[in-house]
Amino acid sequence: MDKILRVNMTDLTTSVETAPIEWAGLGGRALTSTIVAKEVEPTCHPLGPYNKLVFAPGLLSGTAASNSGRLSAGAKSPLTGGIKESNVGGTAAQMFARLGIQALIIEGMPTTDNWYSLVLDKNGVTLQEERGLLGLGNFAVVEAIQSLLGKKTGVICIGPAGEKLLTAANMSVKDPSGKLRSHGRGGLGAVMGSKRIKFIAIDDEGAPGITIADPEKFKAASRIFTKAMMDHPVSGQGLPTYGTNILVNILNEAGGLPTRNFTDGQFEGHDLISGETMHDTIVARGGKPRHGCHAGCVIQCSQVYNDKDGNYLTSGFEYETIWGFGANCCIKDLDDIAMADSIMDDIGIDSIETAVAFGVAMEAGILPFGDGKEVVRILRDEIGKGTPLGRIIGSGAGSVGRTYSMTKVPVVKNQGIPAYDPRSVKGIGITYCTSPMGADHTAGYTIATNILNVGGQVDPLKKDGQVELSRNLQIATAAIDSTGMCIFIAFPALDIPECLPALIDMLNARYGAELTGDDVVSLGKNILKTERNFNLAAGLTSAHDRLPEFFKTNPVAPHQAVWDFTDEEIDAFWNF
Amino acid sequence: MRKSTPSGISSVDSITITIKLFAHFRNGRFKEEKYELPPSTDCRTVILSLGFRLGEMGIVMVNGEHASLDQLLQEGNTLALFPLVGGG
Structure with missing residues (x-):
């Protein structure tokens, strides 16, 4: 796994390079941050031609190691003005690894208004002009790519939020069910939009695959590692049963559940939005309490949440999203929050940043606290369409706070503070x-x-x-x-004392290190x-x-x- | 230790506390109940009386603060019991 794919969007060229020696042994965040630090001028405009968008699978991605399928993306963040790494599940990391791609670096910026797409396959990377899918939401994009290039195609794409360069925009990654996972936080979707790339399709047909230096040692370490995951009550039982949303009641009890734009530490409606209630609702409506975001995940903290009629509404429905629109915006209807989650997946915007932005917007009087229906409307009709109000909220909590001269704006480095006071x-x-x-x-x-x-x-x-x-x-x-x-x-x-040594043994067995x-x-x-x-x-x-x-x-x-x-x-x- | 009845008047030699259970601890038990206890009862005694093993206890909070099993409960306290769970 030592191929570096480089795409220059200014002169529209692509190349395949051999990784320099100093990048050997680096993957995921170590590699994206090393490349960004080396190749990106720190003072550059994050949405200009001198920023670079870098993708790198983790060091163990593509192997049989449990839970190793995360993809890192890095750039200078248009939200914080600092470096950003964001990682995600889905199918892309494992495909990168099987194709031998250590990193994909996208640099420059088109000199015309044209949009493009990339296709990664065993021969490298191809750049094409893109017209048909512009303006579409992520679900439609994934569906179109699957019908065009096949069900197994990996997808990294942006929705309308990324196309409009909103600084809370995500990049979305197809998961094993054909739904979406998000490169969240920090507006990397806007960086992808600034490069005018609507999607990256990945085809790993005929890929060379992974070579393990010491397969026997790897297998032995992997067994110990997986056993530790299954034995621990949090990863083995709590997360699979209740998902991350089990935290609502815990943080509420501890007085650490930020409520009403960080005014209180407890929310009177906590039980209605809690993990316990959500679990029972999912089961009653024929959804799935357990669901993995990538192949090889043994924790399965994701879920499939159906609406009242038993139809799919959303998945990857996380504590932070539910806290953000629930306690922080005082919305007590889990179905409203699930609808918001689904729309945010589709338009491709960060559910934490957006929820914190809505909390500030509610305190500013733009809409009332607790009005879930109005949140859904603003997401769809304002942020999704890039109206002036949509751009203000869709650019994050700091943006709303500055525009409305608020002093109570929960951000650090302009990034919204998440679900723990x-x-x-x-x-x-x-x-x-x-x-x-x-x-x-x-x-x-x-x-x-x-x-x-x-x-x-x-x-x-x-x-x-x-x-x-x-x-x-x-x-x-x-x-x-x-x-x-x-x-x-x-x-x-x-x-569990055996867990970390087993992880290191897997790294050593994989690379002969x-x-x-x-x-x-x-x-x-x-x-x-x-x-x-x-x-x-x-x-x-x-x-x-x-x-x-x-x-x-x-x-x-x-x-x-x-x-x-x-x-x-x-x-x-x-x-x- | 006995369930407190709504009309019940605590006697001088008992205290009333609220017990909250979370996640699978609720299965076959309850979500929230008031209980009467002898004064100077510790968390451990209450946990064992409810049929839990100490080893399955993840988080014990009294009035929203982490508590040890030895902590003595006072009149009006809220005892919250969670299995080992997590998220993030």
């Missing part, structure tokens, strides 16, 4: 502040240890130990994001430093590693907690 779950506040990605819970998921008692217990309401917890998790996560593994492998990895645990930690540290240095050069300094000031001044019920870290305490994060 940093005043009452303090570790995650450190992650929001310091992650080079902007406010991103997945970058160092302290909820595991602050709330869920995984990997020990650090009191969420006290400052003690939070910086160290966030640092250790962010280092580990940067490394895991490079393997193609789903971040949920961290639950067993934090608690001799990595140790220390090497993996060094990899994680190097990735974070590389990303941080890019941000510093782009103008994002320690002054941007801060929460908005209302978290310091407005206590959140029921614990009356405030954000009370000093700047020095936050900056100590980078002492490694």
Whole structure:
């Protein structure tokens, strides 16, 4: 797996390169961040010709390792102005790997108004002008490509939000059921739109496939790894049964469920939108409580959620989306939220950023809190069509806040703060502040240890130990994001001693390498430093590693907690 | 430990607490109930009385804060019990 495909959209040329030696042993986030840091001028306009969009499968993608099918995408983010890596399930990562593609780099920008598509196959990459699918939603795009090029074709595409360069736009990736998964957060869909690429189709017919250096060792390590995943109560039982939405009631109980645009920590309608209620609703309507986002996933935290009549409504219906439109926007009808989720998949917009933007819009008086029907209308008729209001909301929470002169705008580095209140779950506040990605819970998921008692217990309401917890998790996560593994492998990895060594054994068996645990930690540290240095050069300094000031001044019920870290305490994060 | 009746008046030698159960802990049990307990009852005793094994307990919260099994319950406390679950 050492082919680098390069597409230049300015002169409309493509090439296949051999990866330079310093990229050997890099995959996923390690590789996308290394390439962006090396090849993208940090001060460039993220939607201009000097930004580059990079895709890389994880180091273990395409192998039989459980949960290894994540694809990383990287660029300078038009939302944060800093570096971005976003990873996703679906079928694309494994196809990239089987085709021997270590990375796809898209650079430049067309000099005309024409749109294009790319086809990746065993011969490399082909660039074609695209007309027919412009303006269409993601579901129609996937359907059209499947009927044109075959059911098995992999797809990465943008919907209307990406075409209109909205800074909350996603890139969407086809999953094994022909539905969609999202490269969320940070507006990479707008970067793809700026390159004027509507879709990338992937055909892995006749692909060389994966070579494992030591198949026996790989098989043995893979067995141990999969057993750890199945044995841990979170990955083996909790997530498969209830999905991620089990968190609604937990965070509500802990007073960390941001409610009414981060005004309260508990939502009176929590039970109506909870994972328990959702599970029972899915079962009663003949949906599927379990569903994997990629082949080889043993956790299956996704689901198929049907409407009242038993027809498919949405899948990949996550806690963060349900929190965002539920507690944060005070919508109590799960069907309204599911409809919003489906529309966001179709127009290709980030469900966290959009939900946080709606919370600010509601506080600004654009629409009432709790009005799910109006949310659905705005998504479809304003954001989906790119009206002025749609562009304001579809460009994220910061955009709404600036336009309406709001002071209560929950963002860090202009990226919307997700589903855990940093005043009452303090570790995650450190992650929001310091992650080079902007406010991103997945970058160092302290909820595991602050709330869920995984990997020990650090009191969420006290400052003690939070910086160290966030640092250790962010280092580990940067490394895991490079393997193609789903971040949920961290639950067993934090608690079951055999899990992480088995992961390292798989890497060594795959590549004939001799990595140790220390090497993996060094990899994680190097990735974070590389990303941080890019941000510093782009103008994002320690002054941007801060929460908005209302978290310091407005206590959140029921614990009356405030954000009370000093700047020095936050900056100590980078002492490694 | 007994279920508190709506009209029941707590005697001086008992306290009333609210117990909330989540995820599969609700199966065959309940979602939320008020219980009367002798004063100085700890979380462990309540958990065992409800037929749980201590090993299946993921998160124990009293009034929204993580609690140890030894924590003594006070009049009016809310005890929330979760299995080991997660998301993100």
